[in-house]
Amino acid sequence: MPSWITTPVTADLVRGALDLEPTPQGVLPHRLPAWARARNADTQLAVAESQPSGVRLVFRTRATAVELDALPTKRIHIGAPPRPDGRYDLLIDGHPAGRATATGGNTLTIDMNTGTVEPGTGPAATLRFTGLPERDKTVEIWLPHDETTELLALRTDAPVEPASASGRRTWLHHGSSISHGSGAESPTTTWPALAAARGGVELVNLGLGGSALLDPFVARTMRDTPADLISVKIGINLVNADLMRLRAFTPAVHGFLDTIREGHPTAPLLVVSPILCPIHEDTPGPTAYDFSRLGEGRLLFTAVGDPAERAEGKLTLGVVRDELERVVTQRAADDPNLHHLDGRDLYGEADHAELPLPDRLHPDAAAHRRMGERFAAHAFAAEDGPFAEDGGRVTRRI
CATH class of the missing domain: 3.40.50.1110 (SGNH hydrolase)
Incomplete structure (x- = not known):
């Protein structure tokens, strides 16, 4: 088993989010800042902005194994075909290197006829990416674009440091x-x-x-x-x-x-x-x-x-x-x-x-x-x- 190093998920490791809301277990990425969310009264927008489209963890490491504990929120539409689990994409130095899904998680059960929403709770999941090249590299984990995702823990078998955007626009x-x-x-x-x-x-x-x-x-x-x-x-x-x-x-x-x-x-x-x-x-x-x-x-x-x-x-x-x-x-x-x-x-x-x-x-x-x-x-x-x-x-x- 690897000797794991746990690294807190902080803003310098996250791109594409405009706010990280602290939760009892970790952080919840948002694509609108808190002051903007306070001006919103629409459930549709509240759900959409908490779904981390374009949000990714980015870091430098020599790790060959990475684990991410995440708590997704699944949407269930009564009477509609089931939605697939959200996907996590792993990139190494900008190139696709792995994919994973998180089962379990919280739920939002939506009645499309009445518009009512019933929340439910469920367990967190652990995403594992192994067999990564043992060299210094930039690792990106893109979060599911259509699934609210609370980030609980990041573990690696080598130290992690923030990655530079290298002057990119x-x-x-x-x-x-x-x-x-x-x-x-x-x-x-x-x-x-x-x-x-x-x-x-x-x-x-x-x-x-x-x-x-x-x-x-x-x-x-x-x-x-x-x-x-x-x-x-x-x-x-x-x-x-x-x-x-x-x-x-x-x-x-x-x-x-x-x-x-x-x-x-x-x-x-x-x-x-x-x-x-x-x-x-x-x-x-x-x-x-x-x-x-x-x-x-x-x-x-x-x-x-x-x-x-x-x-x-x-x-x-x-x-x-x-x-x-x-x-x-x-x-x-x-x-x-x-x-x-x-x-x-x-x-x-x-x-x-x-x-x-x-x-x-x-x-x-x-x-x-x-x-x-x-x-x-x-x-x-x-x-x-x-x-x-x-x-x-x-x-x-x-």
Whole structure:
């Protein structure tokens, strides 16, 4: 048996989280700071921001064996197909070197008809990675992107020290469940994680499932978070929730961008409109569950708005794309580091024909990979990409 060394999980070993909440047993990573969480009253967002998409432990060590004690929280949707256990990805010097899952854990049992949530408790799990090369190396353990994960203990058979980011630029991204990683195979294969790896940047992922709603406290969080490169993917959740009309949408977008610019006045800022989603291209929200295929083990979504309601200012994806392009074009006259990307360039009609959205709303693992590759090719293009090395003056670095 190895002679274990236990290392406390502290902020200098964690990347991608904006807060580590102390718990009786360890720490709980959050992707929104405590002050922002205090301004939120929505359970959906509370769950989403505690799911550590893009959060990873990073350290230098000569260890050949690593153990991580973790307490996951599993979501159980009554009547829906069971969700797979969250995956932990191990990287060594940036290369995939192992995967694991954690069984047990706490539970949230969700009744989709009533919206009620029943919490339950369960045991912690130990993740083990063995047979690692006996040399000095950087080890990363990416936490499950869609499973709240309390970190209890880190053990190794050799000492651990924090790893340097080596001067790499930091990319701060905000978006919906698609950016959060819904449908991705694992935490390193969400489209933002794939794009960050290709671009050679450090990712802070504020993709918040169901919760990219132009909340002012999210804009202020982005304003105050150190970053060199920033992107916001806007639209689908506003349609899903049928949250606002066009009259409110336009000033809300301006306000969100204004707030980000208060902290990052010259950083490259890329506004991305929604990817193709046929149910909402011309039909407003809200989005609802379509239970008609549950007998086949499938849970689908449907749009329940009326296309005629666009005349009353209701939002569709087509309306959102047109308005975002107009807003960015208007602002770019005075903000040369502000850029626009049509989300259909990441996933459009031809992609849908080949890789249809399995639940009519979220891309699958193959589509995530395609979106990550396309975003990286566009944003990090050497000559004219908005995130090219000389594409904008750095305002903050971590």
